[in-house]
Amino acid sequence: MSQQLHLSAGPHVRDRWTTPFIMMIVLLALLPTAVIGVVVNGLNALWIILASIGAAVLTELLFCLVTRRKITIFDGSAAVTGMLLALCLSPNTPVILPVVGSVFAILVVKCCFGGLGKNFINPALAARCFLLLSFSNGMTNYPVDAVSGATPIAALKAGSMVNVTSMFLGTAGGVIGGSIVALLIGGLVLWGLDVIHGEICFSVIGGFTLCLALFGGHGFDPAYLAAQLCGGGVVMGAFFMATDYTTSPVSRLGQLVYGCLIGVLGALFRIFGKSADSFSYSIIIANLFTPLIDLYIVPKPYAYRKRAIDKAAGVVKPPLYKRIPKPVIALTIIAALAGLALSGVFSMTKGPIEANEEKKQQASFRIVCEDAVDFEQLEVRDGTNYGSGKFGSTTIEQALRAVGANGETAGYVLVISNRNAYNPPIKLALGVDPEGRVNRISFIEINETPGKGSLADESKFKDQFSGKLADSFVLNGTGEDGIDAISGATVTTKAVLNAVNAGLDFFRNVIMGGGN
Amino acid sequence: MRDTFRGGVHPRERKDLSREAALRVFDAKGEMVFPLAQHIGKPAKAIVKKGDPVLVGQRIAEADGFVSAHVICSCSGTVKAVEKRRTISGAMQECIVVDNDGLYTATGDVLDTPLPVDVVTNEEILQAVKDAGIIGLGGAGFPTHVKLAPKEPLAIKYLIANGAECEPYLTCNDQLMRGYAKEIVDGMEVVLKLFPNAQGVIAIENNKPEAIAAMKRAAAGHNRIRVMGLRTKYPQGGERSLIKVIAGVDYPITKLPADVGCIVDNVGTIYAIGRAALYHEPLFRHVLTVTGEAVKEPSNFIVRDGTSFQELIEAAGGIKDGVEAAKIISGGPMMGIAVSTTEVPITKTTNAITVLSSDPVEKADRQMTACLHCGRCTTVCPNGLMPQMMADAVAAGDYERYEKKLYGLDCISCGSCTYICPAKRPLTQTFKQTKAEIMARKRAAQGGQK
Numbered sequence: 029m030s031q032q033l034h035l036s037a038g039p040h041v042r043d044r045w046t047t048p049f050i051m052m053i054v055l056l057a058l059l060p061t062a063v064i065g066v067v068v069n070g071l072n073a074l075w076i077i078l079a080s081i082g083a084a085v086l087t088e089l090l091f092c093l094v095t096r097r098k099i100t101i102f103d104g105s106a107a108v109t110g111m112l113l114a115l116c117l118s119p120n121t122p123v124i125l126p127v128v129g130s131v132f133a134i135l136v137v138k139c140c141f142g143g144l145g146k147n148f149i150n151p152a153l154a155a156r157c158f159l160l161l162s163f164s165n166g167m168t169n170y171p172v173d174a175v176s177g178a179t180p181i182a183a184l185k186a187g188s189m190v191n192v193t194s195m196f197l198g199t200a201g202g203v204i205g206g207s208i209v210a211l212l213i214g215g216l217v218l219w220g221l222d223v224i225h226g227e228i229c230f231s232v233i234g235g236f237t238l239c240l241a242l243f244g245g246h247g248f249d250p251a252y253l254a255a256q257l258c259g260g261g262v263v264m265g266a267f268f269m270a271t272d273y274t275t276s277p278v279s280r281l282g283q284l285v286y287g288c289l290i291g292v293l294g295a296l297f298r299i300f301g302k303s304a305d306s307f308s309y310s311i312i313i314a315n316l317f318t319p320l321i322d323l324y325i326v327p328k329p330y331a332y333r334k335r336a337i338d339k340a341a342g343v344v345k346p347p348l349y350k351r352i353p354k355p356v357i358a359l360t361i362i363a364a365l366a367g368l369a370l371s372g373v374f375s376m377t378k379g380p381i382e383a384n385e386e387k388k389q390q391a392s393f394r395i396v397c398e399d400a401v402d403f404e405q406l407e408v409r410d411g412t413n414y415g416s417g418k419f420g421s422t423t424i425e426q427a428l429r430a431v432g433a434n435g436e437t438a439g440y441v442l443v444i445s446n447r448n449a450y451n452p453p454i455k456l457a458l459g460v461d462p463e464g465r466v467n468r469i470s471f472i473e474i475n476e477t478p479g480k481g482s483l484a485d486e487s488k489f490k491d492q493f494s495g496k497l498a499d500s501f502v503l504n505g506t507g508e509d510g511i512d513a514i515s516g517a518t519v520t521t522k523a524v525l526n527a528v529n530a531g532l533d534f535f536r537n538v539i540m541g542g543g544n
Numbered sequence: 545m546r547d548t549f550r551g552g553v554h555p556r557e558r559k560d561l562s563r564e565a566a567l568r569v570f571d572a573k574g575e576m577v578f579p580l581a582q583h584i585g586k587p588a589k590a591i592v593k594k595g596d597p598v599l600v601g602q603r604i605a606e607a608d609g610f611v612s613a614h615v616i617c618s619c620s621g622t623v624k625a626v627e628k629r630r631t632i633s634g635a636m637q638e639c640i641v642v643d644n645d646g647l648y649t650a651t652g653d654v655l656d657t658p659l660p661v662d663v664v665t666n667e668e669i670l671q672a673v674k675d676a677g678i679i680g681l682g683g684a685g686f687p688t689h690v691k692l693a694p695k696e697p698l699a700i701k702y703l704i705a706n707g708a709e710c711e712p713y714l715t716c717n718d719q720l721m722r723g724y725a726k727e728i729v730d731g732m733e734v735v736l737k738l739f740p741n742a743q744g745v746i747a748i749e750n751n752k753p754e755a756i757a758a759m760k761r762a763a764a765g766h767n768r769i770r771v772m773g774l775r776t777k778y779p780q781g782g783e784r785s786l787i788k789v790i791a792g793v794d795y796p797i798t799k800l801p802a803d804v805g806c807i808v809d810n811v812g813t814i815y816a817i818g819r820a821a822l823y824h825e826p827l828f829r830h831v832l833t834v835t836g837e838a839v840k841e842p843s844n845f846i847v848r849d850g851t852s853f854q855e856l857i858e859a860a861g862g863i864k865d866g867v868e869a870a871k872i873i874s875g876g877p878m879m880g881i882a883v884s885t886t887e888v889p890i891t892k893t894t895n896a897i898t899v900l901s902s903d904p905v906e907k908a909d910r911q912m913t914a915c916l917h918c919g920r921c922t923t924v925c926p927n928g929l930m931p932q933m934m935a936d937a938v939a940a941g942d943y944e945r946y947e948k949k950l951y952g953l954d955c956i957s958c959g960s961c962t963y964i965c966p967a968k969r970p971l972t973q974t975f976k977q978t979k980a981e982i983m984a985r986k987r988a989a990q991g992g993q994k
Contacts, residue, residue, distance in 0.1 A: 034870050034903040035884055036633075037973040039959030041555050042904050045920075045966040048912040103913045144969075145914040151756040223586035225919065273917040278932055322933065329951045330550065330928035340793050340804055441561065 047144075047401030051104025053223055057214035058111050058205070058268065064197075065204035070118035073204045077114040080126035087134040097143075105144050110135050112152035112268060115205025116261055116308070117159075120169040128163075129155035149315040150272045153308050160305055170202055192251065195258040208258045224271035227283035232266035233257065235291020244299055247371040256298060259309045266292070269308075275315040282318075282325040290314045389443070389457070392470040393428065396459025399438040400430030406440075406539065419530035420448040420523065424527025429541060430459070437462050440539060442474065442531040449523040451475040454484075456524070458531040464540070465497040469528060481520035489514055489521075493528060499536075502530040547750075548775035549785040551926040553960045555778055555878065557751065562835040563715040567723055569846045570859050571648060576850030577889035578640045579606060579631050580651045582760035583679040584682050584686045585611035586843045590640055596623045600650040601826050604640050607674070609759050613622045614677035614686045617642060618828035618848035620649040632874045632881055632888050639889070642850070655860050658822035661733050667736055669821045676820035677892075678827045682706060682781070682810035683875065685893040688817065691809070692738055694802035700739040702791050702807040705732055707748040707755060708774055708781030711876025714896045716831035719844040721748065721755035727763035729928035731818025732769050739807065744769035745790050746811070751776040757790060779958040783808045785926055794927075797954040812895070836899035838869045844970060847890060853897055854886040863899065873898040878959045908968040915969055921961035927954055931961035938978050942952075943985075946978060953979055 068076045073235060088106040092099045100106075110130050117126055133155035158168050198207025205211065218224045237253055246252040257263065270276065270290050277286050286506045290310050297306030330336055338345065345351065395405055411424035425443040432438035439462060445455040455473035460466055469490055476482045489512075493501070498509035503518075503525055505511065513521040581587035588605035598604060598617045605615035621643045629639040664672075674689035696702065701775055705728065709717040712777045721728060732744045746763065748756050750773045774780050774789060783801055786808055787793055793804045801808050809817070812830055819825040835842040840861030847856060853872065863869050873880035874888075875896050891896075921931035930950055937946040946952040955975045962972040 033872055033882070033884055034906060035882045036871075036903070036905040037970065037976065038873075038877070039555075039880065039963045039972065040871060040873055040880065040900065040903070042880065042899075042908045042964065042968060043553070043555075043964045043966070047916060047967050048911075050918065050966050052914070100913070145916050161879065174634060222920075245628075273919065276917075276923060278917060279920055279929060325931060326926065326933065326949055329794075329796075329954050330788075331796045332951060333794075333928075336794040340795055499616050508676075520655045535806055 048104045048224060055107050057218050060210040060214060061115060061207050064210050068199050073119040075123050076117055076121060076126050079123050080114035080130050080443045081107050081110035083127040083130035087131045091139045106134055109151045116156050116203050118170045121205050122166050125159055125163055125166050125483055129159045132158050135139050145274050146306045147274055149312050150269050150275050153312055155271055157308050177405045192258055205264055207252025208263050211263045222429045223468040224282050224519050227280050228271045228276055228287045229266045231284045232270050232291045235288035239292045239295035265307045265311050269311050275318055277318050277321040279325050279327045282321040286314050286321055315452050389472055392457040393441045393471050395470040396457050396468040397430040397439045399432055401433055402431040403428040404431055414530050419526040422446045422526055422530040424534050439467060440535060444527040446523045446527040448542050450481050450519050454523050456527055458528055460535055464535055466493045468494050476520045481517040483514045484520050484524050501525055545811055547779055547896050548927055549788045551924045552777040553924050553963050558713045559715050562833050563718060565843045567846050572851040572855050573854055574850055575645050576642045577629050578615050578850045580605050580638045583613045584889040588612055588615050590626050592623045594623055594625055598642055601622055602650050602651050609917055611687055611690055613679045616677045616826040616828040619644040620647050620849050621645040630888055632883055634884055643674040654825045655823045664821055666738055672820045673817055674825040678816050678820060679892055681812040681830055681893055682740050683893055688813055697739050699805055700742045700807055703735055703739055703742045703744045703810055704786050704790055704808045705746040705811050706781055706786060706808055707746055707811040710749060710778045711878055712780035713898050714833050714876045716833040716844045718752045718755050720831045721811055722758045725758040727818055728815050729762045731814035732823045734818050736768055739814045744770045746773055747786050749774050749776045749780055779926055782958055792819040819843045833896040837865050838865050838867045838901040849892055850889045852887060852889055856897055867901045869899045870903045871900040912968040915967050920964045924964045937973055938974055943982055947982055
């Protein structure tokens with residue numbers, strides 16, 4: 029045997045999985061999402077994906093060439109970064125933006141910090157946030173729902189309901205990679221193949237859902253939770269962004285902590301924040317915590333864990349449920365029940381609260397129009413911002429005809445709100461007789477300063493309006509239509525005056541003049 | 545009861561190459577080389593000199609101190625030299641070289657009929673084991689007479705005969721168990737005499753159904769011995785993995801199996817103990833697999849210590865035509881040592897010669913990337929270590945964290961982390977070096993204090 033023999037330390041055999049292989053699996057897992065994105069959003073989405081991947085790979089190649097390093101583009105990580113960035117952009121984005129983003133992701137976030145495995149935050153997310161902050165116009169130009177005119181999360185924020193099914197399928201607008209079903213399939217495949225850690229993705233989703241359920245104000249309302257989960261990149265973030273190896277902790281416990289941190293932050297940002305893109309920021313914040321988590325959460329080898337030491341020493345412990353003090357168990361059960369009860373209270377009380385509001389309004393109607401036996405709702409057109417600023421920010425919310433004992437018109441009731449008060453809104457019911465004489469006013473909602481603005485709700489002030497026939501009331505006027513201001517609460521007085529004047533104007537011009 | 549440990553990997557087994565090759569006795573023709581340090585502990589002292597005639601079974605080097613072992617001559621002839629020769633590790637070591645006359649004249653001390661087990665006393669057993677120069681044949685080579693004399697023999701609860709043979713390619717213990725099941729059980733009976741409170745467990749991976757069946761047949765009627773099938777997973781045959789599965793205990797590196805009530809011996813060692821105690825036969829031959837994609841006829845041999853690699857590869861038909869031997873490994877591919885030349889002798893602990901036609905490590909070196917921090921190494925470590933964090937600590941030069949926080953000295957160098965690493969990082973190698981470095985620093989620190 030004359031030829032040279034290879035020498036190396038063991039082991040002399042290796043697993044088939046390589047870095048490029050893992051990156052290829054991730055790319056393949058993203059492929060369905062990308063395909064659906066292109067099919068739904070058209071060719072521009074394809075150009076964005078291609079431009080993003082191309083720019084990422086090219087940037088890394090140039091960096092390697094310029095710095096005379098080993099060419100690392102074939103490990104596939106640059107392509108994954110490009111793909112991820114493209115999938116979390118709007119299909120209406122100008123193609124130059126993903127290029128700028130990819131260059132930023134690869135050059136600044138990845139290469140400048142030492143390349144693969146050294147980046148301190150997720151490059152794709154960093155690029156996305158960089159683009160959001162720098163080019164907010166181009167970035168937030170989402171294809172929107174034709175009806176509500178907002179992206180699903182913006183609509184959700186505003187309190188309206190969204191079509192969860194279309195979000196799930198990916199036809200609801202938003203980013204290119206918006207198809208939740210495709211993302212879920214890809215993510216679960218990655219989890220099944222042990223490419224990503226279940227500890228991370230499921231704790232992200234779990235933490236997010238739980239936090240939203242407890243503090244979101246809708247309890248465990250499945251429709252609300254599903255809509256929140258399907259929108260704003262939660263699934264994409266949980267399965268493809270948070271699970272980035274480099275920027276997530278190593279230990280299982282660390283991964284759970286990290287995942288929960290993302291979930292909770294994401295939920296809190298959703299509830300209290302303004303940006304619909306908050307999930308990206310919560311992942312980046314958790315990324316920054318990763319080195320700290322890895323420094324302190326280091327699992328001990330099996331032999332050094334307490335259980336193993338006890339076992340080796342022959343210590344026999346009673347089963348777990350016997351070691352926990354009884355009060356702890358009792359308190360836990362009580363806390364859990366209380367939590368469930370509290371979160372259920374919202375949905376249960378929703379109906380009664382609304383009914384109560386309705387009753388209160390009805391009571392106000394009776395106060396301002398005693399003769400009526402029934403009220404008949406009239407249609408209000410263009411009530412919002414009535415008078416286009418002439419009465420400040422005033423809205424005619426309802427108009428009702430008061431029906432007397434013999435079916436005659438006993439008068440009219442108008443529900444008016446004004447947002448110019450000291451602590452808006454002020455909402456009041458104004459009753460007028462058929463001639464337009466003010467019968468009485470009654471506040472439905474008033475939150476003004478106690479002792480000052482709140483005096484508007486005293487009869488001394490309210491009664492000034494009663495029985496008067498005026499085109500409009502005048503603040504501190506001397507005539508029949510003069511109203512004395514509440515001392516120290518001019519703003520409140522003006523708001524009330526504006527509301528009443530708007531109501532009278534509406535009565536004369538719309539109800540009477542409009543031939544209603 | 546669970547049948548495996550946490551972690552571990554599944555390398556391609558390739559046992560199919562040689563698993564059906566029955567054991568053949570191979571008598572070497574050429575000179576025989578006996579290194580004085582085949583075991584853990586102090587090297588033995590040569591008691592023969594150049595020109596001395598020697599016989600099969602003759603003691604040619606004597607144990608130097610308690611943790612040491614005799615070296616036994618495996619052929620007859622004359623001593624050619626006592627000099628430095630290249631050994632498996634690649635280093636030049638003191639060896640006794642014997643000119644083999646090919647006659648294999650024995651000393652005649654071996655008994656023809658075995659002594660009955662109940663007649664032999666514990667002292668006689670330990671003396672016979674020491675005289676036979678038996679060391680752990682699983683690979684580590686710890687002197688067996690030391691292992692069989694723990695401080696508290698009554699505290700030993702399990703005697704584990706390790707027939708797992710989890711290394712890929714290796715099949716010699718499989719064949720040994722199939723062909724010499726009764727002798728192994730006899731060896732178990734001998735050792736169990738030393739540990740009256742112990743239960744004998746013969747642990748075999750499930751990929752060797754014939755061996756399990758053979759051992760079960762042989763163990764039938766022995767109420768202190770049972771056979772246990774284990775899940776096929778590397779490193780199932782590691783001492784710690786076996787103790788974890790059978791006794792359910794994890795223990796730190798600072799402890800010995802005896803400290804947790806276990807004695808683990810390779811089935812080959814058990815066989816040798818039986819032969820030594822009942823026949824007074826010293827250890828000069830053992831089973832060995834010659835295998836690998838580049839070998840023409842992968843075989844299982846009963847070989848004599850001191851035979852050269854070259855002779856054994858030729859005995860297995862040599863290298864396949866048109867194939868080049870890229871790498872020759874002493875042992876299996878996971879924990880074996882690559883040798884630079886075939887002109888090195890096998891020792892008591894050499895259990896395989898694996899000849900690979902291509903070197904996966906060379907390919908892996910080309911595929912190496914930066915660490916992804918994917919965490920695959922942490923999931924396969926059988927001891928629950930964090931190889932990825934350990935590698936980071938080494939890279940940062942933070943030996944304090946490596947030792948105290950990450951328990952890096954507990955690494956058993958099984959190679960699972962390196963095997964699984966998609967970035968092809970040489971983790972095990974790094975840890976071996978780091979452990980050596982830390983130990984060296986500790987010794988230096990102690991020396992400074994004196």
